[in-house]
Amino acid sequence: MNWDDTTDESTAPERLVAASADGEDQAVEAALRPKDLGEFIGQEKVREQLDLVLRAARARGATADHVLLSGAPGLGKTTLSMIIAAEMEAPIRITSGPAIQHAGDLAAILSSLQEGEVLFLDEIHRMSRPAEEMLYMAMEDFRVDVIVGKGPGATAIPLELPPFTLVGATTRAGLLPPPLRDRFGFTAHMEFYEPAELQRVIHRSANLLDVEIGAEGAAEIAGRSRGTPRIANRLLRRVRDYAQVKADGIITRDIAQAALKVYEVDARGLDRLDRGVLEALLKLFGGGPVGLSTLAVAVGEERETVEEVAEPFLVREGLLARTPRGRVATPAAWAHLGLTPPRSTTGGSGQQDLFGA
Ligand SMILES: Nc1ncnc2c1ncn2[C@@H]1O[C@H](COP(=O)(O)OP(=O)(O)OP(=O)(O)O)[C@@H](O)[C@H]1O
Numbered sequence: 001m002n003w004d005d006t007t008d009e010s011t012a013p014e015r016l017v018a019a020s021a022d023g024e025d026q027a028v029e030a031a032l033r034p035k036d037l038g039e040f041i042g043q044e045k046v047r048e049q050l051d052l053v054l055r056a057a058r059a060r061g062a063t064a065d066h067v068l069l070s071g072a073p074g075l076g077k078t079t080l081s082m083i084i085a086a087e088m089e090a091p092i093r094i095t096s097g098p099a100i101q102h103a104g105d106l107a108a109i110l111s112s113l114q115e116g117e118v119l120f121l122d123e124i125h126r127m128s129r130p131a132e133e134m135l136y137m138a139m140e141d142f143r144v145d146v147i148v149g150k151g152p153g154a155t156a157i158p159l160e161l162p163p164f165t166l167v168g169a170t171t172r173a174g175l176l177p178p179p180l181r182d183r184f185g186f187t188a189h190m191e192f193y194e195p196a197e198l199q200r201v202i203h204r205s206a207n208l209l210d211v212e213i214g215a216e217g218a219a220e221i222a223g224r225s226r227g228t229p230r231i232a233n234r235l236l237r238r239v240r241d242y243a244q245v246k247a248d249g250i251i252t253r254d255i256a257q258a259a260l261k262v263y264e265v266d267a268r269g270l271d272r273l274d275r276g277v278l279e280a281l282l283k284l285f286g287g288g289p290v291g292l293s294t295l296a297v298a299v300g301e302e303r304e305t306v307e308e309v310a311e312p313f314l315v316r317e318g319l320l321a322r323t324p325r326g327r328v329a330t331p332a333a334w335a336h337l338g339l340t341p342p343r344s345t346t347g348g349s350g351q352q353d354l355f356g357a
């Protein structure tokens with residue numbers, strides 16, 4: 001079983017609330033992608049800044065500056081890269097860090113770019129070192145050194161490149177070496193979406209998928225989508241299935257609630273695994289602190305699964321805290337599961353450990 005949120009697209013996640021794309025996502029996402037900045041929902045700051053960058057380049061008749069898109073999976077990085085190309089009326093070439101094994105691979109791509117073309121380099125933090133160094137020069141001077149021959153006889157032949165726009169995407173901006181980061185003219189930090197924004201995403205997708213949905217139904221799905229458009233679109237498709245089979249196909253609030261109950265996605269977007277971890281923490285360990293390994297054994301999962309798959313969202317939601325002494329449930333966790341915290345852990349030393357030194 002593969003619970004990893006950060007794996008390659010090729011390994012399909014089995015969780016309905018996974019942020020990475022599975023096969024079905026990839027098949028439908030092309031149809032659901034906004035085509036221009038005006039259609040792109042939310043991310044106001046990024047949209048405004050990018051709009052300026054692209055407009056200014058267009059006005060100068062120049063190629064746009066290199067753009068780095070950083071943000072969690074499913075927030076719209078690939079979508080934005082395509083929008084950048086569309087707004088610049090430029091062709092786009094798509095590749096990814098892991099696909100570039102050797103510097104030669106990159107040289108081949110770079111030397112075949114057309115003037116003004118957008119090169120989308122997904123997962124740019126996973127590029128090899130030599131390729132990265134070649135990219136520095138290409139980004140800065142629009143030039144690469146092609147090495148011909150081997151050993152002492154090898155020579156570097158400088159090759160001029162046409163101006164192009166590199167759009168790099170990464171889920172881990174912190175992993176980028178500073179020299180690479182510094183060569184981008186503009187960095188867009190993508191944030192998780194507000195429920196109201198996701199509601200608009202859901203209405204837009206429902207329209208494209210020809211699904212009838214009410215405002216309350218959309219709000220219900222939006223609230224469970226973990227701030228992520230990809231998850232919102234996926235939940236919408238599953239709720240649509242339910243509405244078709246169990247009702248008249250129209251998604252109301254009741255239908256959305258009933259459907260997501262079947263799929264075990266709760267009101268806050270927690271699934272069975274997330275709830276299992278929280279429940280064990282509260283019911284078996286009185287809210288903690290408890291060590292990660294102990295917690296993992298209690299829920300019958302691997303340590304890594306609990307730490308890398310379940311916890312990040314629980315921490316982000318303020319339901320769980322990682323402390324030096326172990327995992328601790330917050331008051332919100334007790335409230336969310338409808339349980340009453342034992343007296344000793346609410347006012348006493350547990351809180352001291354959590355928020356103190
Ligand atoms: N702002 C948005 N408005 C409407 N739909 C969006 C928006 N952002 C993303 N989406 C939808 O969410 C889906 C996922 O977006 P996208 O593939 O661009 O994410 P990503 O950041 O590239 O993810 P990954 O890190 O996995 O590559 C797309 O189908 C797209 O339609």
Ligand SMILES: [Mg+2]
Nearest residue numbers: 077078079122
């Ligand atoms: Mg992507």
